[in-house]
Amino acid sequence: MPTDQRQALNPRTGMDVDSFRExxxxxxxxxxAKDQYSSTEWDKYKSVVLAVMDRLHDRWxxxxxxxxxxxxxxxxYLSMEYLIGRLMDNMLINLGLQDVAAEAIEEVGFDYDEVREAEIxxxxxxxGLGRLAACFLDSMATLGVPAIGYGIRYDYGIFDQDIKDGWQIEKPDMWLQYGYPWGVERPQKSYKVPFYGRVKATEDKGGRLHFDWVDTHNVTAVAYDTPVPGFQNDVVNNLRLWKASSDEGFDLKSFNQGEYIEAVRSNLLEENISRVLYPNDKVFKGQELRLKQEFFLVSASLQDAMARFKKKFDDFRKIPQQMAVQCNDTHPNLxxxxxxxxxxxxxxxxxxTAWDIVTKTMNYTNHTLMPEALEQWPISLMSDLLPRHTQIIREIDRRFLNTVHMTNGDSNRKDRMRIISNEMNPRIRMGNLGIVGAKKVNGVSELHSDLMKKTIFKDFAKHFPEKFTNVTNGITPRRWLRQCNRxxxxxxxxxxxxxxxTHLDQLKxxxxxxxxxDFQETFKEIKYRNKKRLADHIERTSGNVVNPNSIFDIQIKRIHEYKRQLMAVMHAIVLYNRLRENPNADIxxxxxxxxxxxxxxxxxxxLHIKLINNVAEIINNDPDVSSKLKVLFLPDYSVSLAEKMIPAADLSEQISTAGMEASGTGNMKFALNGALTIGTLDGANVEIREQVGEDNIFIFGQTVDEIEENRDSGYSPRKLxxxxxELKQVIDQIHxxxxxxxxPDLFHPITKALLSDGDYFMVLGDFRSYVDKQEEVEACYKDEFEWNRKAIINVANMGHFSSDRSIRDYCERIWDVEV
Structure with a gap:
């Protein structure tokens, strides 16, 4: 039955204020079973969600x-991470219902903002990896791409972060404490995922070997679906998250003997697979549970995809015409x-025949240039947990190596390209496996894709030149402008x-x-309101008062040495020292x-977080300085906090060591919302400069080539x-x-890394260039007209960075799907 006929029969799908309110x-x-007196904020929120879901189901x-x-x-789309954040506003915007819902919610007697804030x-x-996946889901639905996102329904997501005495304290993320009304459990949509066991080889009458994986320990994957609506196009795709459930049932014998703990122990161990998101998203040190999670995702998802294929087709050679599997990083390359x-x-x-099908179906997105961050699994662990897969990987490796020939003067080429490393304790290199088994391999910015072919995968790029391509990351303009900066x-x-x-290039x-x-004046007023909104949030949640008339200089991202939060806080110390020396300085x-x-x-x-907080403590409590300079670390960064901070930013800090940030997407979000970027020529900063013009972005620091030359020529941070x-004073103060x-010795590891251990991330190498560029930033900010002109030009030239464009590129260059 067409959607309009269903709506006529079912008043709950009504899109008007009266229907929504009722x-x-x-x-x-x-x-x-609540009323206005007994309902909590969560009840109010859930009742709104259920009303929205009523309007999604027909379309879904x-x-x-x-x-x-x-x-x-x-x-x-296979991804270990989906950082989807809150969904209410996003769902309402994509349904075209936000204003209707707001009015209906107010008429019921609820406060729209309070309802929205009740969502976890x-x-x-x-x-970035998980947020990118979330943006891609939105764009695939908006473009009408027939897609399913597959992931894991972790009981605990990324940890909640408290700051105590300046230190990060981790607490469990209880996001499912009250349930998740956007998710629909599909208990009958479940698959057995095997582990351990052994491989039994038999020979049929024709002499062909047949392999059976037997005596396995099975875990059940149960599907939970979340709708993903496109923007006002009646398309609703699906995010399917798998939850681990015991396949063994309850050990009644142990229970009857009074051994309750033993009765449930096995069940709990199996269900641990989907218990927690690993907090490290790059480097893993051989944890069995992590490998279990990766195979759990892959096995359940492929079983589901294959079951869907077999409903319509019995010729498996048609799989590449019916399925495109995208592995988001090495994690799903199993x-x-x-x-x-x-x-x-x-x-x-x-x-x-099987290999031909696989290599025309699988695709791999690489997200890192750092060799140490590419997953490698001990073959001893893999063979114990997944014995049949280890056999298959060995055979893939053997057959592949037969196609690799030594080049003159390069006897190590085969060793670099092996899937299974040639060492005392061999490891399976998941990046190499992904390249050998994929139809296409893509990087996530032009610079990253180029460096990928020149550095970590240069041998493969020569061997498989047709496999490598680029798809620059993007962000969804629905959430990252329409929603967060109305x-x-x-x-x-x-x-x-x-x-x-839906056509972000029109921003031109x-x-x-x-x-x-007139436009500039309104643009300026909007920025001020966003800054005031953030200032109010900061005061309400922390008691700190910040000046919305000051430059809001913001760096939000994972804390990592290569992202160089350290350099930004060192600049704050420079400003502090200048003000201490001359409190009347024109800063x-x-x-x-x-x-x-x-x-x-x-x-x-x-330790960097601790330093930021300690520096903030000194600066913010110095009466001679605090009126002109404030430093704050806002705890528990999340998508929702980003939605408050990004529209309020004047200056976007994108200062990673050149060659280390694959792309970045925060840089795109800030520029789209009218912030100017100070950054290195790293990741997508390169393409942002191309789009907005070099006069409208503050680029500093060494390039990738200059860093390499500097290291080769004997880089001396101590000499700098x-x-x-000024630099010496800052480091001495820290030390x-x-x-x-x-x-007094607390921050010695930081100064040791900078002065004695080679300053690998080139903080000192780029410091003076950064400080000087910040002076250009300040001079420009004093010229209100010029600053706003540059900011508007940035907004106008962000069309290239829509995730809709990214998905079109995937469809054309990788998936062979028409949009």
């Missing part, structure tokens, strides 16, 4: 049925041997129409208003805001320290305990 009331009363069912009827090629962020990711196992062992295809979105729509929301028309006095008031989480085991990153008085008087 639906909220009915859910509150009849579904939740119709979309999936249409894909099935039309035999659409499906994109299967779904923090199923560590940072999909390659798993699909081989399914095709050979379960469907009885020969190796060559005033600016309305200003843009008032001048150029509303189509930019805004450039004509860069010097328009533009500045508020430096940090937010981000350090992996619990990353000692140096946590001795020759730069001698100026910012840690009760523990």
């Amino acid at each position: 639906d909220i009331r009915q859910h509150l009363h009849y579904t939740l 069912i119709d979309t999936q049925q249409q894909y099935y009827d039309q035999q659409s090629k499906r994109v299967y 962020d779904a923090g199923l990711g560590n940072g 999909a390659i041997p798993e699909m081989m196992r399914m095709l050979m062992d379960e469907e009885e295809l020969k190796w060559d 005033d600016l979105a309305d200003l843009i729509s008032d001048r150029i129409g509303k189509d930019w929301v 028309e805004v450039e004509q208003f860069a010097e328009d006095a 533009e008031p500045r508020t430096l805001l940090f937010a981000g989480k350090a992996a619990p085991g990353y000692t140096m990153a946590k 320290y001795e020759e730069d008085e 001698e305990g100026y910012f840690s008087p009760s523990e």
Whole structure:
């Protein structure tokens, strides 16, 4: 039945204020058994969610049925992380219901903002990787790409971060404490995921070897679905998250003997697979649980995809025409041997036929240039946990190496390209496996993709030149402008129409208003309101008062040495010292805001957080300085906090060591919301400069080539320290305990890394260039007209960085899907 006929029969799908209002009331009363006196903020929020879900279900069912009827090629996006954040505003905007819902909610007697704030962020990711996946889901639905996102329904997402005495303290993220009303459990949509066991080889009458994986320990993967609506197009795709459940049932014998703990122990161990998101999103040290999680995701997802394929087709050679599997980083690359196992062992295809199918179906996105961050698993662990897959990987490696020939003077080429390393304790290199088994391998910015082919995968790029391509990351303009900065979105729509929301390149028309006095004035007022909103949030949550008329200088991202939060706080110390020396110095008031989480085991990153907080304590309590300079670390960074901070930013800090940030997407979000960027020529900063013009971005520091040359020629950070008085003063203050008087040695590991251990991340190498560029920033900010002109030009030239463009690139260059 068409959607419009269903709506006529079912008043709960009504899109008007009256229908929505009554639906909220009915859910509150009849579904939740609450009234205006007994309902909590969560009850109010849930009643609104249920009303929204009523309006999604018809579209959700119709979309999936249409894909099935039309035999659409499906994109299967496999990612260990989805940082989807709060969904209410996003759902309402994409349904075209935000204003209707706001009015209906007010008429019921609820406060819209309080209802929205009651939602808990779904923090199923560590940072950029998971947020990118969330943006891609939004764009795939908006473009009508038949796609399913597959992930894990972690009981605990990225940890909650408290700051105590300046130190990061981790607490469990209880995002499912009250349930998750956006998710629909599918208890009958479940699959057995095997582990351990042994491989049994038998020979059939024709002499063909057949392999069976037997005596396995099985875990059940249960599906939980979350709708992903496109922007006002009636398309609703699906995010399917798997929860681990015991396959063994309850050990009644142990229970009857009074051994309750033993009765449930096995069940609990199996369910641990989906218990917690690993906080490190780059480096893992051979944890069995992490490897279990990766295979759990891959096995359940491929079983689900194959079951969907087999409903319509019995010729497995059609898989590449019906399925495109995208592995988001190395984490899901076990999909390659798993699909081989399914095709050979379960469907009885020969190796060559199965391999042809796999290498036309699988694709791999690389997210890092750091060799130490590419996953490698001990073959001893893999062979114990996944014995059949280890056999298959060995055979993939053997056959691949037969195609690799030594080049003159390079006897190590085969060793570099092996999937299984040639060492005393061999390891399976998941990046190499991904390249060998994929149809396409992509980097995530032009610079990153180019460096990938020149550095970590240069041998493969020569061997498989046709496999490598680039898809620059993007962000969804629905959440990252239309939702988080409604005033600016309305200003843009008032001048150029509303189509930019799905055609971000139309923002180019805004450039004509860069010097328009009325547009500039409104643009300036919007920025001030956003800054005031953030200032109010800071005062309400921390008691700190910040000046919305100051430069809001913001760095928000994971805390990591290569992202160089250290350099930004060292600049704050420079400004502090200058003001201490001359309190009347003509320095533009500045508020430096940090937010981000350090992996619990990353000692140096946590020490950087402590330094930021200690510096803030000294600066913010110095009456001679605090009126012109404030430093704050905002705890528990999340998507929701980003939505408050990004629209308020004047200056976006994108200062990673050149060559180490694959792309970045925060840089795009800030520029889209009218912040100017200070950054290195790293990741997507390179392309942002190309789009906005080099006069409208503050680029500093060494390039990738200059860093390499500097290291080769004997880089001496101590020499820089001795020759730069301001730099020397800053490091001496940190080293001698100026910012840690009760523990003078506290920050010695930081100064040791800078001066004695080679300053690997080139903090001192880029410091003077950074400080000088910050003076240009300040001079420009004093010229209000010029600053706003540059900011408007940045907004106008962000069209290239829409995740809609990214997905079109994937469809054209990788997936062979029409949009």
